[in-house]
Every structure is written in structure tokens, then in C-alpha cells.
Amino acid sequence: MTSPAAGPAPTVDDEALARCADEPIAVPGAVQPHGVLLAVREPDLAVVVASGNAADLFGGPVAGRGLDELLDPADAGRLRAGLAGDLAELNPLRVRVRAAGGEVDLVVHRADGLLVTEWEPVRGAEEAGIAWHRRLPTVLQRLAASATLDELSAVLARDVRALTGFDRVMVYRFDPEWNGEVIAEDRRADLEPFLGLWFPAGDIPAQARALYETNWMRLIPDAGYRPVPLEPATVGRRPLDLSGAMLRSVSPVHLEYLANMGVRASMSISLVDRGKLWGLIACHHYAGPHRPSYTDRTAAEFLGRTASLLLPTKVVAGDQGGVVEVAQRQAELAAVVGRTPRGLAAALTDGEVTALGLVPAAGVAVRLGGQLHLAGTTPPAERVGPLVRDLLAAGVRATDAVSRVLPAAADLAATASGVLVAEVAGGRGDYLAWFRPETLREITWGGNPYTSKTAQTDAGPRLSPRRSFDAWSETVRERSQPWLDHEVAAARSLAALLTETAANRATEDNRLATALQRTLLLEQLPEVPGVDLAARYLPSADDVVGGDWYDLVPLPGGRVSVVLGDVAGHGLAAAAITAQLRHALRAHLLRAAGPAAALDGLNEVIGALLPGELATAVVAELDPATGEVVIANAGHLPVLHATAGATEYLHEGRGPALGLLDAAGYREIRLTLAGDDRLLLVSDGLVERGRGGLSAGLDDLRAAVAGGPVTPQALADAVLAALDPPRTDDVTLLALART
Template identity: 30%
Template sequence: MNIDVTNCDKEPIHIPGKIQSHGFLIVIDANGYIKYHSENIVNYLNDLPANLLGTHISTIEPIIGKNEPPNFINHLITLGKSNGFEQTNPFNTDLRGRPFHLIISQSADYYLLEFESARSDSNTDVQRTIGRSISEMLVDKNLQNLLNNSAIQVKNVIGYDRVMVYRFAEDGHGEVIAEARNAELPSWLGLHYPASDIPKQARELYKKSLTRLIVDVNAEPSAIITDADNTQVLDLTDSQLRAVSPIHIQYLKNMGVASSFSISLIYKQELWGLIACHNYSPRYIDFRSRESAKLIGQILSSALEFRQDEENQQVMDRYKSAVDQLSRLMLKDSSIEFALTAHDISVLDVVDAGGAVLMLEENVIKIGETPNDDQLKELVNWTKANVIDSLYYTNRLSGIYSAAEAYKDVASGVMISTLSRELDEYVFWFKPEQLEVVKWAGNPEKPVETDVEGNRILSPRNSFEEWSQTVTATSANWTNEEIKSVIRLRSEIAYALNQKAGAIRLLNEKLKQAYEELDTFSFTISHDLKNPISAIKSYAQILMRDKELKPQAMKALERINAGADKMNNMIQEVLEYSRIGRSELILSDLDPTSMIAEHVRELSLIYEVDPAVVTIRNTPPIKGDPVMVSQVFANVISNAIKYSKKASPQQIVIDATVDDREVVYTISDNGLGIDIKHLPRVFELFNRMDNVGDIEGTGVGLAIVKRIIEKHRGKIWVDSELGKGSTFYIAFNKA
């Protein structure tokens, strides 16, 4: 593959066809026959033939394990498949009187047998010093001090000339945020490196292989040979010896680096950064020492996650407290806008912003630093014309809306919560410009060279002299915690408006009109669509009785039949949604305990899961319509079970809290979760997330649940994280 400026991030670095030359590779199939091996095997075992392809591994086992019992490699593979190869690696063996490590991993249907020296270049016993180093590393609770200590301790353990903690930003570029180095070396602390230096596919490999050693950038890699008729490409993702991209090798040479070693840092199952180690002469670290170093990375990753979660929780608690206080004030004060802006706690406190504007009931109230009235009026017009979602945010407003350049000092970042587009009711939050001087390690634009055929070829940067760039018209990013806080506040404002607003409000009139139109639509689809759908289904079933139908035709009829069933279900759910608006509430005192337990039993049978995956805790009494409340619990519990089926172990918790105003039930799962950008639309009709795949559903259930809860004058909201699960909160009034 020719690597140029257009496809650097597509370079197939997991299938290089070569290995680093400080070890050798043998690849066998499930029957033990050699299908690939590295050319340099003769450098280690010179009495073997240069070509071992087709040979059974048992014929050379006496050479690569002279003191081992027959068939020992097959036994190691069997044990590794059962318990994980991390339990068997490395296997100590002896080659011509030299201690070697045998490391086994799987690649598709093949097994990689990698042989490396069991002795490092360094005299430091990494495994003995690791415990003390980890203790020193964790001595300080401050996050930055933790990173500084980690760099120092890793340098003490492996002895490389320079050790850096390198953190990735959202766009993939990285920054050196901690460093330990030899005194004669210049500092790289604070330098930024473009995303193309470690492209996307390389970052993905760092998530799978937590350590990566490059012994000598000047050593020639050894090719991997196979039979001419073998067209299967050998995937070396899990290989220890996998050769390095020629671009990256040249990049290291341009930096003057002879050897590198990296340890991945993982946060929430994503690549947070690297402990990147550089040496200016070749260095080899044996497998056991690398595994010990990997332990440092895993412990630091856990410590990072704990420290970061602790900081995030403090921020979330602060935001939650502000929203809770505003919620109480809105229900207590006669004016909602007064409640949101006139107290010690205001809308400005639900995020970290420099200013906020509330537009409600034809009032415009400004807090903190904001654009002026004329600028706000133009911004509202732009918002109405360009912002579709109920929640919108950016940290580069002037890059999208050029008029904002005039007030970028107070509003480079904006978050907009739309309360009513028709009534021009919004909440705006503004973040000021955050001037930042980014110090790059050389110009971040990689130079381009032209080859003899005129192709533009990517050339690794040669200059790493500090290159400064001033970033303007950009604010601090809006965090996930801020986004969730605003979503919660919007829900509380809507609830307060519904509680206090009279029939004269235009919004209620529009809702009434929409409900009437929905009723008409519901009856129309009931009468005008159900009959033809039934006819389609009947004709399809008649045709399916024809024994002479071809399989392809039968499959098409089955899909028609299934589609008719799905449409019937959707019609039925739309009718149910419509009926809720017309149904009268029959309020009574309810004890949901048996109701919830019965739903769990039934839904466990339907979705074929063990009822024990659902933990039922506190279930205090509530006041509500028995039929409708049962429908709410059935729907939310059903979603929790079906969207967490792939979790291992699957965990669902049903609990509740009680205060003087309301009973709040929570239903939590550890399933697919919801992308934060979809949270504002979770309860909309026919809205389904992108990640649900083929899981059954019509996108109506949660809309029905929300309508029932609002009919009970209650509240429902959700907190979710993609890949981590969801928690639904259902609040019932005690009065």
C-alpha cells in the first residue's frame, strides 16, 4: 500500500508482513503444521532448513524445547485456550544454551509462536522493583502529582533516557503533560503533537496491546514467508514482534530516538494516553519485564479513573444541587423567571459559564457577561433558523455564526436550551474566549514530497523545534456533566411551566390542537390502514401455502408477513398513545411491590433471562392509576432487560427514594446506554437510538410512558452513558 497524505490513517499496520529482528516467529495451524515463519529463524537456529513451511511443529520441538515432554506446544495451546494465554505466557525455554521466552497468541485460525531472549539489556530487576515503584507512584492524591510521580518511577524501573505521560485530546492530537528525563536532554513538557503522528488505527492497536516495544529503529525487520498459494493475510495485532510502520520508524529517526517503549493508559475502556519512553541508543526489555511495566500502566489507569471520577462526581453534585434548588424555587415562587434568576442560586450555576440569558414569558433577563440586546436578538433569529435540536452547544460560535466574532470575548462558547421555539423562549449560557498558546513540537503540518511519478508522498517531520500557535475565538469545552445538568434543568422548567401555566398559554393550546389531530390521525390509521394490512397479510399467508414456491419467493413472503405484523403493532401503539390523552385517571393508593415483581417474572420469561439479574430494593407506596402505572413499570423494566441482554454480567436495579414532596423510582441497567446527543429526544414519538441494532421496538413506548407520567403530574428523566447503561428516574407526587 502506498502511503500518501490522503490515506495515512488507513495504513494497515496490523498486517506488516514483517517482524522486528530481535526475535523470530513460527505460525502453525490448528493441526500443528507450520504455515508461516520469519526468515531470520536461521539466525537463531542455523542447523534448521531455511524453509520450514508444511513441517509439523513436533519435528522441531526437541530443538526449541529440548528439556520439555513431547507435544508440549500443543499442551500449552490447549491450556491457553481454556484459561487465557496470559496465564501461560511466557514459557521459559532454552535455545542453544541461551534462555528464551516463548509467547503464544492466536490470530484467526492460526497460533503465533514468538521467541524472544529472556534477558533484558538493563541490569535492573524490573519485577523486584515494581512494588516499591508503584507505592511511590501513588503517594500523592493530586492528579498532576500522580502523573509526575508515575513518569519518575517508570524511568527508575526501565532506565530509558526520557519518559513522558502523553495525553490524547478529543481530536486525536496529544500533549506531554508529565516528564522525567536525563539532565542533558531538553524538556518536552507542554509540547503538542498532531493526531497524524499517532493516527487512528495506531491508537486502536494501543487499546488492544497495552505495551509496545521498538528495540532498534536501525535494525532491518525480518520478512514473514508463506507458501505461494496461501492468500490469507496474517494479522499480527496481538504479536509482540510485529514490525513497525516505515513512516513511524523514520519519524523516530528524525527525532534522534533509537528505541521506544510505550504503556497504554485506559480510561472508561478508551485510550486516555500513553506512558511514552524514548532511548537514544538501542534497548531491549524482556517479556516478563514488559508485563511488569504493563502493571504500572494498569494501576495508573485505575488511579486515573478513580481520581477523575472523584473530580467529576464533585462537579456533578454541585450542578445537581443547583438544579434541585432551582426546582424547589420554581414551585415555590409565583414567577418562574424570578425563581431562576433572582436568588443566590440561578441558571448560571447549573454550568460553568461566564453569563446566561433567560427568555421566558416575553421577559429577557441577563446574568453575568453576555452579548448586548441587539446581538441577542440577532442570535435568537439565527437560532430559530439553524438550531433544530432542543439542546445545542459549541465552543466555537463565531466559526459557525460569523456575527459572533464581535463578542467572542464573552461568547466564544454557547449552549442553547430551547423551551418554546414558537414563543421565543430560550435559556442561553455563554463561555468567554479562552486564548491559548499551543506549543507544537515542530510545525504540525506534515511535509509532503513528490516522488518520480508525481505522487504526493507523506514525509515524517524532520524539525521538532518548538512552533507556537495562538488559538482564538474558542472557549473551554462543554463537559458531559454540564450537558446532563442542562437537560435536567430543562425538564424541571417544563414541569414547573406545566404546573403553573394556565390554559391561556399558547403552548397548551398547541398541545391541545396536536392531541386532537393525533386522535383524528389515530382513528384514520385504525380504520383506513388496518384493513389493507390485514388483506396483505392474508394474501401473503395464502401464497405461502404453495409448495412449489422457490426459496427466494418464500423468503420474500415471510418478510411481507413480518412487515405486516410490525405495522399492526405500530398502529396499536399509536392508538394506545392517543387513548392516554382521552382516558380518565382513576387515582388510588398503590403498593407497587407485587406489580413490579410480576412484571420482572413475566419479562424474564419473554426475554429468556434469569430473574436474578433484576435486583428489587425499596418499593414505597405511590398514588396513581393502577393500569397506567403498571404500563409505565412494564415498559421501562422491559427496556432495561432487553437493552442489557448482551452485558456480562447483566445487572438491573429497581429502587426508590422518598422525600417530603415526591417518590422517585429509579430503574438502572448496564446495557447499551444512550449517546449524550440523543438524550434530549429520548421520550419523543418514534425515536430510536442508532445503537439498538435489530432489537425489537417501535419508538413509541417511552413516549407513552412520558404521557402517562405527565398525566399524573409527575416527572420522568434519564441519565445514560453510551456503553455503560441507563438510569430512568420516575417521580410521583406525594400529594
């Protein structure tokens, strides 16, 4: 039962409940008085057990007599013929019983090795009449055409009432704890509505529910009846099994319950979904006793069975609300995962399509590569990890009541009453977690479910149905909307995709990183006497390989060439071109007479071997002994020259980017590095994406260098800290000074 954390403690007497659970409802040893029960032996059909009212119907004692004797020969013949076949086809057999002076519906089944015959006089029964039965096809069509569970239930309530004439017909649906909710109702206009009321699980005890799964129809035409005992009380040593008998006398507790509700006659029909009791069609009559004919009851049961067959599709349709939307989000997220090589966790929480949109939830936590990203409304970051870990330790991956699993997490109810966790495998403790807030659910019970259940009787406390039938509402706390199966499945499949992707990327990243290190960057800058050089390289956050490269090439005679270049484009293709250019430039630097000639050579290489590619490069050739520097620049950002008095970009000695012209004809600028003078070579990733764009970036760089430390190492760090470039492109920085 949905026991609320903040509700009153149940006061039901355990002993009384246990007694009720023990009550032998299948073998009450008595029947209701609106018919007669005879259990007969086959094949002679001699009466073995008879209800105490048999003599009234048959005009004398029946013990030891045979049915051939009690029936007209023609009826007896039809009965015997029917017994050879399916009994369901025989029922009801309308027979004439002379003493009763009228027609009787005879219904038979077998139990305990006997043929149980039940005799229900037609007189006194209500007949809906032929008109209704003609409408049956229309009713069936309406049931089948109903698109939703609500529609199906409404049709069912209306037509069962039209058929049986009860004052009120309700369709109940059981929740997982067997509380019943009235989901449809058709009633006499003057009656108080019960629609939306909840009835506590205790109203229908477990053994009654078990009986309802096999016996689909119960009728109590007069709740004020006096039970008629069976004689003899036992067959062999046991009372006759009446679980299949329509006349079975019901529990006195149930009668008391009906009386408390003012119900004079009641009927219920089981609704069974895939073999499991799903709900009931409950019919109440208040005006007085009420007994629909056997035929009409059978027709009502038929509607119940038809609705039961239709239930699976309607229930699934209701539970799978949003299944299409979820599937679409799933596809969109898969696309995001596919096109996001880096920073997946950020993409899944900050992008246009986020993991939060996958299923209806208020917040999501994405932990990938050990990094936790949150979106929407979630518990505080420091609580998310422990919460998920504790849930997984408890073996819970989806719950709509976290505080039931983890009482210590009750204070998170506002953000995380419901949690859905999907683990991302890979041994890094990664996961996805969705959070749903507390949904204060108002439940209106048909009477207070927690009190007035036991009454003192001479035999000790016994269950007594609720005295008061006033609606009694409570608020269910620390519960969220439940997670539907397809939502759980979508969460798991996204996690599985991320697991797979992470594994693939890890392999790819290793390979690329190795290639990058080997071809583009120097594992260690060579020591060049008289030169102090600091290099910084930051790969882009989006792409493991950018187009930047730098190099330090010692030349014959003690000079050294410092190179910084940038190939347009990203990714493996750019990396491959970058590697080729780096090696080609090295060769030209070693062979050529100065930086400009080397760049000319490199430009020819691109024109001949890599048409369509575009690159920039700057070469600064330093003679550490004299401080003389020769610089040539192919379309690259200007070199920054910082002296004690000024910090200026070198706009001389420039030429077009590599690959633009067949013959570029690069020029050179010469200067001398004195004392604390420094040169800075940077790639555009450092300056082009800041606020104000490239020109502001160049101004900022100049200011940072002018006010920065003197030594190249400290200066490089200071510049990176000051410019704090967004990692959308790779960033390279070389700072150079004489020692």
C-alpha cells in the same frame, strides 16, 4: 484536529495522507531483528513460516522442521502442555536453544490458523531485576491511592521509567480530535522537557490507533533496524497477520519519525478507558538501542492496564470538577423559583442567587413569558434571541465554538464563544442561555503540525514526519472552556423546573385573576348621573392579589357612596377577607344612616367574624344634585380635596382602623363639591414606598393633583405618571368630580 480559525491552512498532501492510511501495518511481512518468528502448524508444530534470521538462532534452516526437534524435550513438553490451556499463562516460556547457546523467551499466540511463536534471546535484554519486582505492590498502591489524574499519570511515568530504564517516559492524553497532550513525564535530567507539548493527530494514524486498542504494547529496541522478511511471504494467498506479534516490523514512516526526534529505541503502552484508546505511555531512548526484558515489559504493561482500570474514576473526577457546587446552586435556584410567584425572570437575573451562578459562565440570558432578562456579560440583547434560535435550528444546545456552528456569530466571540442553551417548554419560545467568552488557549505543538509533512520520493509524495522538532505554538481562537456534562444536565433541569412552574402558575394565575375580578374589582363602573368617577387599580408585581378594594354603591334617593378600602396582608387569604368586607360594607351602606354608621357596622363585623384582622376604609357619600359630600374614614389615608384655589387633605372625620376597637364610634366630615372641585381617594401602595416614605408621598400626591388636569380620568393618569409607585404593593386610586 484543533484547527485554529486564525492559523495557517494545513499543507499536508491529501494523497500522501491517504497512502499512509492505507499502509498495511498489521501485515508488514517482516519482523524486527531482535527475535525470531516461526509460525507453526498445530498439532505437529511444523514450521510453515519463518523469519529470515531463524537459521542464525537455530543453527540451520528451519523450514519443514518441527518445534519438538528445535527444543529440548523438557521445554517441548512444557510448550505442548501450555498449548492446551490459556496461552497468556504460558507466556513467556523461558527455553534453552542449543544453537543459540543461551536462554530465549518464547512467546506464542494464534493467528491465521497458525501458532505464531516468537523467540527473543534473553541475552542483550535489560533486566530491572528482582528488586524492582519486589516493589510492585508499593507501586500498585501508589497508583490506586492517587487522587487525581495528574497524580496517577505522574506515578505512572515515574515507575514505568524506573522499571524499563528508558531515557524518557511520557503519558499522553488524546483530545477528541486525537491530538495528544503530554500530561506527565519522567526523563533523564539533561533532556529537554516535553511536558505540556501537544502532538498532532497525524502523528499516530487511525489504523495504528485501532491496533493499539487490542495490542497494548509495542517495542522498537532499535529504530535503525533492518526489517527481517518472513519466508514464505504469504500463507495461502495472504501475508501473515502480525497484529498480535511483539516482533511486528513497524511502518517506515514511523521509523523516520523516530529518527527525526533522535529516538533510538521506543516503546508504547496503551491506556484504554472503557474500551476506547484514551492515551499512551510513550517511552523514548536516545543513547542507543534499548530492550527491556520481556518480563519487565509485561510488568510495565501491567501498570498500564492497572492505570487504565483506574482511569474512569480519575477522569470523571477531573471532568466533574465543581459538581457539588453546581448541585448546590441548583437547589438554591429551585428554592428561588419556589418562593417567587411573580417576576421569575427578574428574580433569576437580579436576585442574590441567580441563574448566572448555576454553572461557571460570564453571562446568562433568561427568557420567560416572552420577556428577556440578561445578567453578566452577554451579547447585546438584540443578538441573543437570534443567536439562540439559530443554534437550536442547527440542533446545537451546547457548544464551546459558536463560530463553527454559526460563522455569522464569529463577531460575538468575545462574549459568546461558548453557549449553553436549555429550552423552557410551553410554546412561548422561552429559554435559558449561558455564555462563555473566548479563551485564548495557547497550544505548544511538538513541531509545526501544518508543514514539512510530505517529502518527495521516487514513488511520489509520501508522508514524512516533521523534520523540525522545535516546539511550535499557536493560539486557538473563538473557543471557550467546554461545557461539562453535569453543567449541561443542571441547565436542563433548571429549564425543566421552570417549564413545570410556568405551567402551574399559568393555571393558578388564571384562577386568581378571575377571582380578583369577580370579587374585588368592578368590571365596569356603574354610570351615576351627575358623577364623574375615574378608578385605577394596579396589582402588585409580587403578588397577584393585594388587599385593596374599591366600590361605587348607588343609594336610594340618587346619592352614591364611593368606597376605597385596604385589608392588611396579601395573597388569597387577604383577598377572601377583602371580598367579605366589601360585601358587608355594601350592605351597611344600603341600610345605615350615613358613612360613619356603615363603618361602625363594618368594624363590628370584623370584631365578631374576623378577629385579628386589620383593615382601613374611607367612604365618601355624594349627592350629585347638591354636591354635598359626607366622608368617614377608618384609619385610611386622608381624602384629598382639590379646589380651584387649594388642594388639602381632609384630616377631620377620622377614626381608628377597622378591627382595632370593639366600638370605634366613627365621625363624619361634610363638605360641598363646587364647580371643578375633585376628591381623590388612594391606597397606601401609591404613596408609602416612594423616596422619603409616606409623608413625602402624600406631599407629592398633593402637588401632582394641584398641578394636574381637571377631569378625573386625566387626573388619575397624571397622578400615576407623576408618582410612578414601585409595584411592591397594589395601588388603587379613585378620582371623583361632579359633571
